[in-house]
Every structure is written in structure tokens, then in C-alpha cells.
Amino acid sequence: MDRKRISIGLGAAWLVCVAALAFFLYYGQKYLLCFREQQQMFFFDWRYVSGLLAEPGGFSVLCARFLTQFFRPLWVGPVVTSLLAGGSAWFIWKSMERTGAGWEVFPLSFLAPAFGIVSLLDVQYFYQGLVALFLASAALSFYNRCACRKGSARVGLGSVLVLALFLLAGPVALLFGVSALVCDLVAMRRRRGGSVLMPVLAVSIGWLSVLCGSVPTMRYSCTPAFYYELMSPGIPFIHNLSWILLPVSLVAGLLSKVAGKRGTFFKVLTCAFALILVVIPFRISYFRTLNRDLMRFCRMEVLASRQDWNGIIRICSHDVRSLDDLNYLNLALAEKGILQDDLFKYPQAGPESLIVDEKSESAIDMLRLSHILFSMGNMAAAQSMAFNANQAFANNPSMLKILVQVDLMRGTYDVARKNIGLLKKSLNYRSWARDQERFLDNDALLEKDPVLGNGRRDFPEDGDFVLRSSAFDDLRRIVKVNPDDLKARQYALAYMMLSGNSD
Amino acid sequence: MKRLAVFLVLGLIFLSCDRQVRIDGSLGTDPGIYPDYAGVTIPSNIAPLNFSYLGDGEVRLLVEGAFGTRWIKSRKGLFSFGLNRWRKMLDKCKGSDLTLTVVVKKEGRWQAFNPFSITVSDSQVDPYLAFRLLPPGYQGWYEMGIYQRDLESYSQKAIYRNVLTQRNCVNCHSFRDRDPGNMLFHARERFAGTVMVRDGEVRKLNTKTDSTISALVYPYWHPSGKYVAFSVNETHQSFFNHDPNRIEVFDAASDVVVLDTETNEIAYSPLTRSPEAFETFPTFSPDGRSLYFCSAKAVSPMPKEYSEVKYSLCRISFDPESFSFGDTVDTLYSAPLNGKSVSFPRISPDGKLLVFTLSGYGNFSIWHKDADLWAADLESGEPYPLDRLNSENVESYHSWSGNSKWLVFSSRRGDGLYTRPYLACFGPDGKPSKPFLLPQRNPLKYYSELMVSFNIPEFVSGKVRVGKHRISSVLRNTEGTNVTVKAE
Structure with a gap:
């Protein structure tokens, strides 16, 4: 298949997935998403906006509150959420593509965003968690797009992105740093050892933010706990999965290197396998996390x-x-x-x-x-x-x-x-x-x-x-x-x- | 480049000329301004007293004083003094008045309101004010914190925020003689304990003992820094059906104890821990030889009899050398005789004046609309109301500056719910000047939009430098030292 046909096919598949996700959310989660409009408020006030922006990750909070205020009509929440998750998946796919993954592993790009949606079943997990994942995926895609630069320039760009992400979206900067490192390793890029600097930098910024008293502990500055209600003593493990699965899906892109050497049939089989890898864990986790009383x-x-x-x-x-x-x-x-x-x-x-x-x-x-x-x-x-x-x-x-x-x-x-x-x-x-x-x-x-x-x-x-x-x-x-x-x-x-x- | 400089200079001259106007007549009325700074006395190191004109139309402000004259143009009614110019102005006007005239353009003519004055005192106030910011809560809160405000500018920083310890309650901050290096506050619920900062060292105390009714509550440091007096209280809160006070906070039992910060032992006198009385709000005298506290005859059942609890102001001698109490209690203000209830006694550092809050009943005067500030000359012992400080609404918590010239107090006079800090100057006669609201860059916008109360305003002689992270680490990661009761 030529590249153009593959791109059109993947675009169509993405559209189908996003639409399916929107319908799924509409039938299963519309009131929960609608409740988010009641749970967080956005105010058109400079003091409110600047106060949020001054905090680490404040931009993602601001975006989340801005978006959720439109969730009053029941269909808006599912559509916006599926677009955010779908957007993340598309950016992840673009990163996978740059590391040499073939179309047959495209479904794996939905793995992390799917678990981001599972997290939203818990009202104590804030909507900014999904926004932050979207921003990290976008940054990762941008990083991989610019990855042809020299090793030091690439790492320099990645470090700037780590810093910007921490300020804008919080500890998701570490997820980005780790994912960027994985991409460099999978793609066997030049001076990939230097890419370790990115996660190290993310951890260092997190540590500094703890020392400054902006974030309570390293757990909050380096994990999804940052996006979970602070009053809760702990965060359920399920909310870590979207973070774990993003680098995993990037590594799984290596599968296509094996599949690429076989025929189309094997690629189709790999694609089906990848789809199962996404759908079944998502379905199981979704219904296990679903709290019908809530x-x-x-x-x-x-x-x-x-x-x-x-x-x-x-x-x-x-x-x-x-x-x-x-x-x-x-x-x-x-x-x-x-x-x-x-x-x-x-x-x-x-x-x-x-x-x-x-x-x-x-x-x-x-x-x-x-x-x-x-x-x-x-x-x-x-x-x-x-x-x-x-x-x-x-x-x-x-x-x-x-x-x-x-x-x-x-x-x-x-x-x-x-x-x-x-x-x-x-x-x-x-x-x-x-x-x-x-x-x-x-x-x-x-x-x-x-x-x-x-x-x-x-x-x-x-x-x-x-x-x-x-x-x-x-x-x-x-x-x-x-x-x-x-x-x-x-x-x-x-x-x-x-x-x-x-x- | 030269041309640019000329344009800039000309522009500045044009702008400064633009502010000045010719006054065509007088309106003969006082201007409506917020905050009401007319006739107040201010310390010579206070931040600029920006204020807003509440009427419509184009307005200017003429400021006159020992420094000369200055015109200020308003922006949407707000008159802003630049920080540097304000400082220079106050430097030149120490001990004299600033005269301010609001001039408004009406029907094409500039007309002046009655001028008003601001007296600049020779004396300064402690440079920092510490307070807790929290919702005027019934029981719930989301964010709260203890903050410090630089009184010489508008800078405000957190000393501690509860987001660092799972949104727990942090309360009752207290400083040893306004020293930023020696302070304490309590954390409740999650990561509970008393955070004690001594000369920069932070530690946690677990202050509930088997023989006291609660963890330590209302603190007051001994001037030596070795002791801190506390109350222990079994406190309850109820919401009124239909009462202007909204909330009643009452004790079903309470005692007063003193903690030795070196041995972590608490001691008490049977006279401060009587089962027949509720004792609370301890305060040491500046020489450290007397302990003042409030005491009421124990009443039950509570809350039914809440309005029958009336606190007298009492004093017992305290010997810091032997960590022991006197044998008798003096009553300085008798609640049964006067029919009112005392709370928050605070003695000026020079030992001359004692200011306290007086309300109809109970001890949580912060929710009592009738609560007013009173003073007693400690030589004559005669109490008198501080009428210039009081309003129709709540006046409650208060504390003294290090030079005994300034008092900061909280009041709900603004909107009836959110407490705001007011500062007032005390003259040698023990009478205060008209109080003024804590200055802000844009007070009208700031106070009308601020959805939290200022709680426990305390002057501090410098910036608190202990890091938030150190405090949260101690709260989170240390077991804390258990306080014990001193053996008899």
C-alpha cells in the first residue's frame, strides 16, 4: 500500500474510533461528564486565571475548567472528551510512526488515552488529567517531528518541552520525558543516551517544586496523583495505567518491525491483535472501575x-x-x-x-x-x-x-x-x-x-x-x-x- | 534616539499637566470613597493607601502636605499612589497631615469635595502582618493557609498552605513576641500536630494527653520563649435557625495549661483547671510574671444553655523559674457583675493597656455581632469601650505592634460575613485613632471579590523564612514528640 492510501485509511479509522468513543461515552458516561460542569467552575476573571496559571500545571486546570463549562448539553462532554482522547491517540500515533511503527500497530496509540477515559469514571480524578495527557502527547509528537536534528539539539528541545510541560500541565512532563527517551531508543537515534536527561530533568523540576512548597511531595510532582483529589490519602492504581501504557505502546511499536518483514496477512493479524490489546483491557477496566451508585x-x-x-x-x-x-x-x-x-x-x-x-x-x-x-x-x-x-x-x-x-x-x-x-x-x-x-x-x-x-x-x-x-x-x-x-x-x-x- | 528621549520627556510633562486641573468651585460635601481613609492616622512605613471614588465622572485627587502638592488622575475611580513616591511623601510628612481633595468634573467644571486629612505618625508599625485566610466557614473548607503580608508594600506570601498536607485544617498561628523565627501553629485532622518553630528549627508536637480534654488549642507565648500557654477545649459548633449571628461556637469544657517547650511538659494550676469553670484564652503579661485568662462558670446542658456562659477576665501569677502558678486568682472584669463576656485579652508590650473583646455571652466573639473592643488601663484597672474602633458589626481578634502604638483587629463591618483587618493608632491617653482597612493595590476590587476571611491578624517583626516544604515534611514524615503532663 502506498503512504497516501495508508494515511487516508488511518485517518478514517481514527474518525471511526473517535465517533465510536463519543457514542460509547454518550450512552455510558454522559451524566458523569455533565456533572463535571458542576464539579469545577471557570470564571472569566483575570485574577482567577492568573492565580491558576501561577501554579505548576495551572494551564491544564484552566483548560479543563474552560472545557467542562460547556458540558451542560449532554452530548458536549462525550464529544469533547472523545476528541481529546482521540487527539492524544493521533499524536501518539504520529510519534510511533516517527519511530518506525507501521499501520498495523495503529490501535495501540489508543491504549493510553483509553485508560485516561477510564480514570474519568472516578469523579475524584480531575478532568485536567486527560488534558495533561493530550498536551504531553502533542509535545511528544512535536519532539519526534523535530527528532532529525542533531542529538544535542534534540535533547535541548526535549528539555525545553519538559520545562514548559511541567509549568503548563504538571508532572505529565515526566511522562513526556520517559516517552521521548523510549522513542529515541526505539528509533535508535544518534546520541540517544543523552535523552536520559529529559526524565532526569522532569524529576529534578518536580523535586524543586516540592522544595519550593508548590507541590506536596514527589508523589504529586511525578505521578498522576497530581490530578487526583488532594484530600484522598491514596490514588487507585487504575489511574496510573494511562501513564504506564503510553511508553509501553511506544515500545510495542517494535512489533511492527517484526510484522513488517512478513506479508500483509501477518500485518492484518498484528493489527487485529493490537486492537484486542486495546479493547479487552479497556472494557474490563472500564466496567471494573464503573461505580453505578456514583x-x-x-x-x-x-x-x-x-x-x-x-x-x-x-x-x-x-x-x-x-x-x-x-x-x-x-x-x-x-x-x-x-x-x-x-x-x-x-x-x-x-x-x-x-x-x-x-x-x-x-x-x-x-x-x-x-x-x-x-x-x-x-x-x-x-x-x-x-x-x-x-x-x-x-x-x-x-x-x-x-x-x-x-x-x-x-x-x-x-x-x-x-x-x-x-x-x-x-x-x-x-x-x-x-x-x-x-x-x-x-x-x-x-x-x-x-x-x-x-x-x-x-x-x-x-x-x-x-x-x-x-x-x-x-x-x-x-x-x-x-x-x-x-x-x-x-x-x-x-x-x-x-x-x-x-x- | 535623542528624538525619542525628547518625545518621552514631553509626553511625561503632558501627562503630569493633564492631571492638574483648576478647581472652579466647592461641592460642600464629603466624597464617597472606599476604603474610608478620611481622618485616619497611619504609620510612616505603611504601603500606599490607594482608594476608589465611588461616584461617577472624571475625577482627580489633589494631595497637599509638607512634601508639596501632587495631582493624581483616577483610573476607573481608583487613585493609585506609586510606591516610591508614596514613601518619599510619607518621609517628608512624618508627624504632620496629608490633605486630600477629590475633585470631580460636573457640567464641564471641576468642583472640589470637602478635603480630608490623613495623619502620618512619627512611629512605624512592624513590617509584616501574619493571618490565616479561610472561607468564613461553617464547617467546610477547601483551601486555607497562613500568610504573611509585607505592610510596606502589597507583597503577600504563604507561610503555609493546607494543600501541602491533604487540605487539612491549619490554625492558631502564634509568634513569640512577634519574632518570625519563633512561632507555632496547629494542624488538625490529617497529619495532625502542633508545628513548633524555634530559632528556625521545625518540629512537631503531639499535644493530646490522657489527662487533658483535647489537644492544645489557643496559644500565647511567654516572653522568654520557654513557655507557651494554651487552652484545651471541647468545642462544638451549631448553626442558628434565625439569628443574625448565624453560628454559635461553644465549649462544653475547657482548661488552661502551660507548655514548657524545652521539656515538652505541660503544667496547670487547679485554679486554671477547675471542673466548675470553663477557662480559656490565656495571655502572659509582658514581664512574664502573670497569666491572664478568661473564666466562666461551667453550665450544662450545652448547647441549650449556651447564652448563659459568660467569661470573666482573670489573672494568676506565674513563676517562670519554678514553672509554677500562684495560689489566688484575681478577677479584673467580672462577668456576673457586668453581664457581659470577655474574650481575647491582649496586653500591650509596654504593659500599660489591656485590650479585650466584650460580647453578650460565650467566648467565640468572632461570630457575635455585638462583640466590641474594650480596653483597661492596667494601672487604674478601669475598663472602657474603644468606641472609635467599634461598629455595629463584629470586632474581635486583635494584636499589638511591638512599640505598643498600633493595634490590628478583625472586623466584619464590611459586609457582615468576611472579616477584614483594620489598623489603628493608640495615643498616650490610651485612646485609638480612627482605624483604617489594610491597604491593597485596588482595595475596592480586592475586598469585594475576595471570598475568604482574614483570621487572627498578628504583627510580625520580620519575614518568616522557614520553608513550607520543611513544615510539610515535618508534619508528614515525623512521628512528633509527645507532650506529657508534669508530675505534681
Whole structure:
């Protein structure tokens, strides 16, 4: 086959793989990716941008947050993610090609990006991990493209790329350094021994960044742990695989040197074998890493944050899996004003069907609890919970919205103004925040608003603490002080029905 | 090249002329500015007090003083003094006033607001301010850190950030007599321990013992550096349903103890560890011979009776040579008699004034809107409110400069939630001047967008040089030294 036909064929194969990946992600991971829009926020603000850029790897964080803000439509996350992974694969392939690999090992270029996607199944693994892999692959491709230079110039270029990558994308610079060394060894380039300098430089920069106090330890400055939630004591091994498999796939390019000496049939066999090497481990790892409870939570949370109550009811009408599901279902029914009527159309499990683990300090639980407490009219508890959840996620737009609303209800307008100012710097919540500005310092208008006015009347006139005994004790006081709050009243009646208590 | 230089000089002359305007009349009103720096007294080494005019239109600022006059053109309402020019200006104006006049263009005419003055004190303030930046949290946080701000410029650097130790809580930083080489702070949850820096050496202490109710909490260094007084507290936090204070932090039990930093032993007096009382917020006198603390009659059940807990200000003698306490406790401010509660007693280094926070009840005055700063002349013992420092909102934590002239305190007066540091000058009569907000390059933008509180502002006499990595290594990699209780 001539080179042109091979290139066209590989381009077509790449397109098919990326499209297949996008469909796979859409059907399997769309809510999880959509939740990333809630998990990280991008602000159009120079201080925010410059603050991130000043940190090692800040550019990848910035890119990740910029991209995830577009993930609100369900199809965008899968498409962008498959393009990023596909882009990485293409750049890896270009590097493999430069080291003498033939078309028959093309599927191996997807090995590392595929595991990058597996990592995204864990919400504690940040999206910047995939962005960093993309940047490292692009740098590697560029390095290999320029690899015809003299040995010292090549290593010089590689060293510059290592430094730039560390600043822009963090420890992925080491992955690049190791991969570049592997490429030089596989391609038997001149003065390849000098290429050891690149990984050594990456480790040295990492060590310096630790000494400067920019990165906690060498584990963070040299491994994918950098892209994992810092609060976690350890990172699951699966997240290291995309890094391990990138140099491995480059070495595996040697296979084609063996295959190249045989006929086309053997090449096709090698290609099929390479495809199996990618697909089967990916499939096994994907389904082993997949956390169905987390997927379910993300789906519910995405729908709740969009106030898509019909969506929640539709899902739960044929499939209620847990008390959390029931909490979301009953929240949706309450928001639609049919909790009292439709309560027993669905399987219920006592008062905990309305709110469970109400004092939980888990970040994920706090998101659910904030929505429910807000709907119950327990505004102070919702505020406390939303604040803590917002902190746990380092800005979550749904929680910021609750904080704005409760501060407006309380009349603490200066605080509300700050959070409105923050939301105004975001793409998706700018118009909502601008709309809330009309309530600032305008008690008369606020009290006429069905949500804010009603919420203001929900605060019990006593000096007691929220959730001191239970959410239902608080609910009694709310209904007493504001009997016109339909949602609180429905929740109170539902509680009585579910607990068999008619007091 | 010559032509370029001529153009540059002409351009500079044009720009400087452009700033100066002819004042056509007076508006007879005060200008709306942020921060309110009108009538404040400032140390002669403070960073430029940039401020914003809050109205619309084209504005200029006329600055007059012993240095001469200067016109400043605003950028989007912000008046910025250059750092070097500001320093020269303050150098020439020590002990005198700067007069500032905001001039606004209205209907084509330049009209002046009422001028206001800034008094430049002869004295300087310690060059650094250390504080913790954290969300005004109910319980959660993501990032927090202890920072140091160069008060002579706008430079701010982290002393420690919790990202280095898995986002744990770092709190209660304290310096021995404002010495940057001798400090401590606590780390909680992950990698817990007390980080003790002594003459640059960093170590970790495990401060929970079997016979104390908690790890060591609120610290205060003995002037010798050999001892540190702490409280031990069983602290709880609850969120109000409908109360302007939002949060109540209360102790269900607390005691005061003193740590010997050389032997790592703690000692206490039965009078600072009474089961009938909650003792907290210890402070040594500048001569190191007295230990001041707050004490309230123990109340239960908590939190039901939280508003019944009122702390008196007490004093017990302390003998640093024998590491022992006196036999009697003096009450300097009686909560039962006055109906108010004392927190954060702090004595000026010259030993003349004691400033404390007074609120309706409890000890966590940082969340009490009625919390105000009071002072007591230690000779007469008479307490009086520091009205010029107080506002309708919270005034709480405070600390003294080394020369006893300046006090920094935290206040929520800005927006009711986020604490900000204010500085004030104390005169020989023990009365403070009007306080001023910590200067920033663009204070309006900075403070309106900053989503964290300044916590525990403490003056420091120099830059803290111990590296973040050394601290995190000690926290992560060392077992720490166990603190023990001194045998009776």
C-alpha cells in the first residue's frame, strides 16, 4: 500500500474510533461528564486565571475548567472528551510512526488515552488529567517531528518541552520525558543516551517544586496523583495505567518491525491483535472501575440542578434503587406540588425516604441534602449545607445559587452581592445572577417573589439551632411559622404518613 | 534616539499637566470613597493607601502636605499612589497631615469635595502582618493557609498552605513576641500536630494527653520563649435557625495549661483547671510574671444553655523559674457583675493597656455581632469601650505592634460575613485613632471579590523564612514528640 492510501485509511479509522468513543461515552458516561460542569467552575476573571496559571500545571486546570463549562448539553462532554482522547491517540500515533511503527500497530496509540477515559469514571480524578495527557502527547509528537536534528539539539528541545510541560500541565512532563527517551531508543537515534536527561530533568523540576512548597511531595510532582483529589490519602492504581501504557505502546511499536518483514496477512493479524490489546483491557477496566451508585447520583444531581423534576420522576417511576433515589424522587414530587397525592404511587421506605443521613458530611450527600432542605423551607440548614458542599467542590454553581437565594431571603444583601458577582463571571449562570440583582436592597420586590418571599417567611422566630434533633423537628417549626409554604406542608404531611404519626 | 528621549520627556510633562486641573468651585460635601481613609492616622512605613471614588465622572485627587502638592488622575475611580513616591511623601510628612481633595468634573467644571486629612505618625508599625485566610466557614473548607503580608508594600506570601498536607485544617498561628523565627501553629485532622518553630528549627508536637480534654488549642507565648500557654477545649459548633449571628461556637469544657517547650511538659494550676469553670484564652503579661485568662462558670446542658456562659477576665501569677502558678486568682472584669463576656485579652508590650473583646455571652466573639473592643488601663484597672474602633458589626481578634502604638483587629463591618483587618493608632491617653482597612493595590476590587476571611491578624517583626516544604515534611514524615503532663 502506498503512504497516501495508508494515511487516508488511518485517518478514517481514527474518525471511526473517535465517533465510536463519543457514542460509547454518550450512552455510558454522559451524566458523569455533565456533572463535571458542576464539579469545577471557570470564571472569566483575570485574577482567577492568573492565580491558576501561577501554579505548576495551572494551564491544564484552566483548560479543563474552560472545557467542562460547556458540558451542560449532554452530548458536549462525550464529544469533547472523545476528541481529546482521540487527539492524544493521533499524536501518539504520529510519534510511533516517527519511530518506525507501521499501520498495523495503529490501535495501540489508543491504549493510553483509553485508560485516561477510564480514570474519568472516578469523579475524584480531575478532568485536567486527560488534558495533561493530550498536551504531553502533542509535545511528544512535536519532539519526534523535530527528532532529525542533531542529538544535542534534540535533547535541548526535549528539555525545553519538559520545562514548559511541567509549568503548563504538571508532572505529565515526566511522562513526556520517559516517552521521548523510549522513542529515541526505539528509533535508535544518534546520541540517544543523552535523552536520559529529559526524565532526569522532569524529576529534578518536580523535586524543586516540592522544595519550593508548590507541590506536596514527589508523589504529586511525578505521578498522576497530581490530578487526583488532594484530600484522598491514596490514588487507585487504575489511574496510573494511562501513564504506564503510553511508553509501553511506544515500545510495542517494535512489533511492527517484526510484522513488517512478513506479508500483509501477518500485518492484518498484528493489527487485529493490537486492537484486542486495546479493547479487552479497556472494557474490563472500564466496567471494573464503573461505580453505578456514583453514576446514578450524578444523573440525579444533574437533573436536580436543572430542576428537571419530570426527568427524576421518569427515572424513578420504574427503577428506585436506594434511599438516595427516593430522596430525589420525593424532592421532585414536592417541587411539582404532588408529593402528598403521589407519595404512595412509588415504593417508600419510611421517613428516610424524604431525607436520609441529614447530618452527613460527605460532599456528595451534602449536595442532595442542600436541595432537599431548601425545598423543605429549612433555609438556614440549606445554607449551612450548601456552604459546606460549595467548599468541598471548590465552587459548585447549584450550591452558589442556594447561597445567593438564602442570603437574599435573610436580607444579607452584601454577602449575596459577593456570590452574585462570582456567578456573573461564569458563562452558564451569568444571566441567572443578573436576574437576582434586582432583589438586592429591594425588600418589597423580594417579598413578592414566590421563592424568595416564601423563603423569607420560612425562618422560625426562635434562637434555636438547625438540625439539632432532626430535619422533621425543624419542619414542624417551619410549617408553624409559614403555613402557606406548600412544599414544607407537603413534606410535613408526607413525614406523618410515612412515620404513621398523625400528631 | 535623542528624538525619542525628547518625545518621552514631553509626553511625561503632558501627562503630569493633564492631571492638574483648576478647581472652579466647592461641592460642600464629603466624597464617597472606599476604603474610608478620611481622618485616619497611619504609620510612616505603611504601603500606599490607594482608594476608589465611588461616584461617577472624571475625577482627580489633589494631595497637599509638607512634601508639596501632587495631582493624581483616577483610573476607573481608583487613585493609585506609586510606591516610591508614596514613601518619599510619607518621609517628608512624618508627624504632620496629608490633605486630600477629590475633585470631580460636573457640567464641564471641576468642583472640589470637602478635603480630608490623613495623619502620618512619627512611629512605624512592624513590617509584616501574619493571618490565616479561610472561607468564613461553617464547617467546610477547601483551601486555607497562613500568610504573611509585607505592610510596606502589597507583597503577600504563604507561610503555609493546607494543600501541602491533604487540605487539612491549619490554625492558631502564634509568634513569640512577634519574632518570625519563633512561632507555632496547629494542624488538625490529617497529619495532625502542633508545628513548633524555634530559632528556625521545625518540629512537631503531639499535644493530646490522657489527662487533658483535647489537644492544645489557643496559644500565647511567654516572653522568654520557654513557655507557651494554651487552652484545651471541647468545642462544638451549631448553626442558628434565625439569628443574625448565624453560628454559635461553644465549649462544653475547657482548661488552661502551660507548655514548657524545652521539656515538652505541660503544667496547670487547679485554679486554671477547675471542673466548675470553663477557662480559656490565656495571655502572659509582658514581664512574664502573670497569666491572664478568661473564666466562666461551667453550665450544662450545652448547647441549650449556651447564652448563659459568660467569661470573666482573670489573672494568676506565674513563676517562670519554678514553672509554677500562684495560689489566688484575681478577677479584673467580672462577668456576673457586668453581664457581659470577655474574650481575647491582649496586653500591650509596654504593659500599660489591656485590650479585650466584650460580647453578650460565650467566648467565640468572632461570630457575635455585638462583640466590641474594650480596653483597661492596667494601672487604674478601669475598663472602657474603644468606641472609635467599634461598629455595629463584629470586632474581635486583635494584636499589638511591638512599640505598643498600633493595634490590628478583625472586623466584619464590611459586609457582615468576611472579616477584614483594620489598623489603628493608640495615643498616650490610651485612646485609638480612627482605624483604617489594610491597604491593597485596588482595595475596592480586592475586598469585594475576595471570598475568604482574614483570621487572627498578628504583627510580625520580620519575614518568616522557614520553608513550607520543611513544615510539610515535618508534619508528614515525623512521628512528633509527645507532650506529657508534669508530675505534681
